[in-house]
Amino acid sequence: MRTYNLYPMNEMYQPEKNDKFTFGLWTVGNPGGDPFGLPTREKINPVQIVHGLAECGAYGVNLHDNDLIPFGCSQKEKQAVVGKFKEALKETGLKVPMATTNLFHHPVFKDGAFTSSNPEIRAFALQKSMQSISMGVELGAETIVFWGGREGAETDSGKDPRDAIGWYRDAINFLSHWVNDQGWNLKFALEAKPNEPRGDIYYPTTGSMLHFISTLDKPEMCGVNPEVAHENMTGLSMVFAVAQAMEASKLFHIDLNAQKIGRYDQDLRFGSEDIKGAFFLVRLLEGCGGYPKYDGPKHFDAHAYRTESQEGVWDFAKGCMRTYKMLAEKANSFNNDPEVKEILLKNHSDSNNLSGILSYSKENAEAIRSMNANPEKLSKAGLQYEKLDQIAVEHIMGTR
Ligand SMILES: [Mn+2]
Known part of the structure; x- marks a missing residue:
C-alpha cells in the first residue's frame, strides 16, 4: 500500500489512475455562459476534452448523451462522432465510468420528462433514456446517473405531486427491467436536488432518494449520487447524506464540488468553499472509524469560474484533484494523531x-x-x- 510521504513534496499530490478522478464533458467543457451573460470562452470539443483530461491525470470522463451527440442527429452522424470519441479514449486510456441522459435542455421537457403530465412525453423520455443507456454501454459505462432537473414544478396547480412521484417510479422501474432484459450489469445512481431549474424538484434530498429506492422493483440495482452543492443549497450536511448512503451500501457515485449555503447551484471547484466540510467528506470517503473507503469514481461535477480562459479550465481541473489528495493526506494524519x-x-x-x-x-x-x-x-x-x-x-x- 502506498503512503503519500514516500514521495517527494512536488509529486505527493499528483493524481493517479486508482484515485478514479473523473470529470463530465459538460464540466471542463463549460464555456462560461450563465443566465445573465454569454459564454466567455471557446467551446472545446469532446475529443480535445479527453486529451486535456488525460494530460491532467484524470481517470475518466462522463457524459450526457447530448454532450457528445447533438439532439436529434442522424444515426450516421452519431456513429461518426462516437467513433472519433472512442478513438480518443483508446489513445489516452481514459475510461467512461458513468453516462447520463439529458432530460432537461430541450423545450419538450419544460414540464418534466419522467414526470410530465403528458404520457407521450413520458414515453419519449424513456426512449431517449434507452438510446442514451445503450450508448453508455457501448462506451463502457458501468453506472447510469439520473438527475431529474425538470422533474418538479413552479406551481402545484398543474398536477398532483403523488402522481408525479409515481410516474418517476414507473420510469425507473421500466428502465431497470429493460436493462436487465438486455443482460447488462449496470447500476443506477439517483441524484437529488432541491430546486433549480424548477421552482421545486421532487425527491429534493439524498435522504428522500434513499427512501424512494426502497419502493422500487429492483432496489438492489439503484443507489444514490449525492452532490456537495445540491445538499448545501438546502443548508443540509453533505457528510450526513453521504454517511447515510454509505451505511446503506448505496453510495454508487458521487459529485464533488463546492457551494456557499443557500445560493443557486454554484458548482465551484472542489474544496474552494467550506474547506472543513470538504475535509470531513474526504475523511469519510477515504475510510475512517473502522468503515471501508468508497472505491467508486470520484466525479468533479463543477466548472471553472466565468472569468477563466481555457488555461484556467485546466487549472480548475487540476485544483479539484490536488485538493482532494491534500485533504486525503490531512484526514489520514488527523485519524492517526x-x-x-x-x-x-x-x-x-x-x-x-x-x-x-x-x-x-x-x-x-x-x-x-x-x-x-x-x-x-x-x-x-x-x-x-x-x-x-x-x-x-x-x-x-x-x-x-
Ligand atoms: Mn450542481
Whole structure:
C-alpha cells in the first residue's frame, strides 16, 4: 500500500489512475455562459476534452448523451462522432465510468420528462433514456446517473405531486427491467436536488432518494449520487447524506464540488468553499472509524469560474484533484494523531460494559428498566470537541 510521504513534496499530490478522478464533458467543457451573460470562452470539443483530461491525470470522463451527440442527429452522424470519441479514449486510456441522459435542455421537457403530465412525453423520455443507456454501454459505462432537473414544478396547480412521484417510479422501474432484459450489469445512481431549474424538484434530498429506492422493483440495482452543492443549497450536511448512503451500501457515485449555503447551484471547484466540510467528506470517503473507503469514481461535477480562459479550465481541473489528495493526506494524519485517538477512545469507552444490553431482548429490556442511571454524574464530563475540532483545523492548515 502506498503512503503519500514516500514521495517527494512536488509529486505527493499528483493524481493517479486508482484515485478514479473523473470529470463530465459538460464540466471542463463549460464555456462560461450563465443566465445573465454569454459564454466567455471557446467551446472545446469532446475529443480535445479527453486529451486535456488525460494530460491532467484524470481517470475518466462522463457524459450526457447530448454532450457528445447533438439532439436529434442522424444515426450516421452519431456513429461518426462516437467513433472519433472512442478513438480518443483508446489513445489516452481514459475510461467512461458513468453516462447520463439529458432530460432537461430541450423545450419538450419544460414540464418534466419522467414526470410530465403528458404520457407521450413520458414515453419519449424513456426512449431517449434507452438510446442514451445503450450508448453508455457501448462506451463502457458501468453506472447510469439520473438527475431529474425538470422533474418538479413552479406551481402545484398543474398536477398532483403523488402522481408525479409515481410516474418517476414507473420510469425507473421500466428502465431497470429493460436493462436487465438486455443482460447488462449496470447500476443506477439517483441524484437529488432541491430546486433549480424548477421552482421545486421532487425527491429534493439524498435522504428522500434513499427512501424512494426502497419502493422500487429492483432496489438492489439503484443507489444514490449525492452532490456537495445540491445538499448545501438546502443548508443540509453533505457528510450526513453521504454517511447515510454509505451505511446503506448505496453510495454508487458521487459529485464533488463546492457551494456557499443557500445560493443557486454554484458548482465551484472542489474544496474552494467550506474547506472543513470538504475535509470531513474526504475523511469519510477515504475510510475512517473502522468503515471501508468508497472505491467508486470520484466525479468533479463543477466548472471553472466565468472569468477563466481555457488555461484556467485546466487549472480548475487540476485544483479539484490536488485538493482532494491534500485533504486525503490531512484526514489520514488527523485519524492517526495520538491526541485525537486518545480523546475519541476516552469518549467512547464502555467501562461498565453496557453496549451488550443496547440491542433488544426481553432480558436487556429488563436490565435497562432496572438500571441505576446517574444523569447528574454523566452530564459532568466535557467532551473536548473544541480541542478535537481545533486539531482538525490545525491539520487542515498544515500546522500540525
Ligand atoms: Mn450542481
